[in-house]
Amino acid sequence: MQTAQAGTLESMDCIVTVSESEKGRGITVSMEGASVARFGEAIVSSTKDTLKKMGVLDISVSVQDNGAGDLVLRARVEAAATRLLGGDAR
């Protein structure tokens, strides 16, 4: 199974790991880390929103959070997904 990653574990960043998912499985998000207790819903909704805007429908996402703000999270999700799809995110 193909996976791709973006981000770091520096404070206020996160590591986003994405992997392929079968057609029709949709977007699944798992997460752990400092702000999950209070920003879990926000993390899931921003992740899905970013992927939908990219036209990605079926993907599995894991967020290892170390206090990333919303913009950082969205950028890491976009970079990881672009890498997975073979795009130029390097």
Added chain:
Amino acid sequence: MTINTAGRNIPDSIPGYGDVKHFEGHDKRIPEGNRYGKKNRASFNNKTDKTLPDIKAAISASGLKSGMTVSFHHHLRNGDFVVNAVMDACAEMGIRDLVLFPTALFGVHKHLTKHIKSGVIRQIQGSVNGPIGQLASEGGMEVPVVLRSHGGRPRAVTSGNIVIDVAFIAAPTSDRYGNLSGAVGKSACGSLGYAHSDAEYAECVVAITDNLAPFPASNIHIPQYFVDYVVTVESIGDPAGIVSGTTRVTRDPMRLLIARNAARLIESSQYFKDGISFQTGAGGISLAVAAYVRDAMRERGIKGSFGLGGITEFFVDMMKEGLFERLMDVQSFDLAAVKSIGENPNHIEISADWYANPWNAGCAVNMLDTVVLGATEVDRNFNANVNTEADGALLHGIGGHQDTAAGAQLTIITTPLLRGRIPCAVDSVYTVTTPGEVVDAVVTEFGVAINPRRQDLIDAAKEAGNIPLVTMDELIEKAEGLTGKMSPVETEERIIGVVEYRDGTVIDVVRQLKKK
């Protein structure tokens, strides 16, 4: 349910705690009753040696039985061996359902988890942190934890609110007749301030030492007439965990900016003059504030009266330099402070009763001009939370937060605006530890918010012209703009922690976390 003056809706009775006296304002509760006293006892010259062979012998001699209350001090901090050793001995002797009444617990005490699970310990009246805090937060304790400040605890003891059946006092030095010292011995910890009330009020006092000195011991902190038994063990603690090395001033530019803002606020106030008294914590920002204030004192030729609280090398050096006349020390944080309290008569040991108890004829915090504190979060009404983390877990004790905030003329809370994505300025704190009525200013890297009831401080800060003033509303808005809205903490109804204010009223409660 009653809504208290800190705006919290608190039940009138809490299972495992009992009837609640509601918080009505920081100086509103009128004391009742008299000071408590332990039973009389007599000793004669037919017994001049109180030593017993081991901890189990002392437990037997003390009359400790299941269901009783045992106390400990935390001067050995994360190096402490005594709490774990005594609880192990109780477990082996089949003693159960104990109320553990420490002045604080540390990471090293995660060992107690098994004694909580097996029922040796039924309740903790004192701070919980790390694994024990997590266990309690998830509902792993049958009876709620009761949190008290460094002044609230001696208030509870001296008023007879809590009766200690047996106090086990770790003593870096003891003689055979029970004169105790914290200043000397291989496990020296300096001040024994938190142990005094326990020694004076516990029905039975057992000293546990790893340095049995010839009678009479030197540098006596707790005298023989309070101590019933003495036990010598191989080691009472690990020196590396008892005292820290030198704590360094932070080099993080953001934290230095916060510290500089706080120092300027102090310098702008009416309190920055000869005779100023001062307390800070030992954390990075606090120490940096002290460093900036010290520089300003040198520059303007100002001499302070006393430094209070947990004493560090930084304060010892300020006294040596003549920037303070005295140090009043309830807890010695590092090696330099331990050495100083043993040598310098101007470095005075004070008990927790003397330090912070609101129910006596005047405690030390009342004479404080300025205190610099931290918090996990503050809110629109300047309420401060130091007990719970963002996820709602009860992970920290109160320390002297409520006491020094209430006592000092100028109470400053320093905090970064964000910790990771978690905002530290919020609409309403998750737990009120210290009410906003005793907090004067919140200092962040985005500006200084002064409590509107302190117009004098606002005027002085404006006149100084070098302090970035903001309102609390602006700080909260700024924080939320950066982080987005937080989801609420999901909890059960069940109360797992009761936060007492220093006068014994309940200021807030902590509820069990919902299983994920």
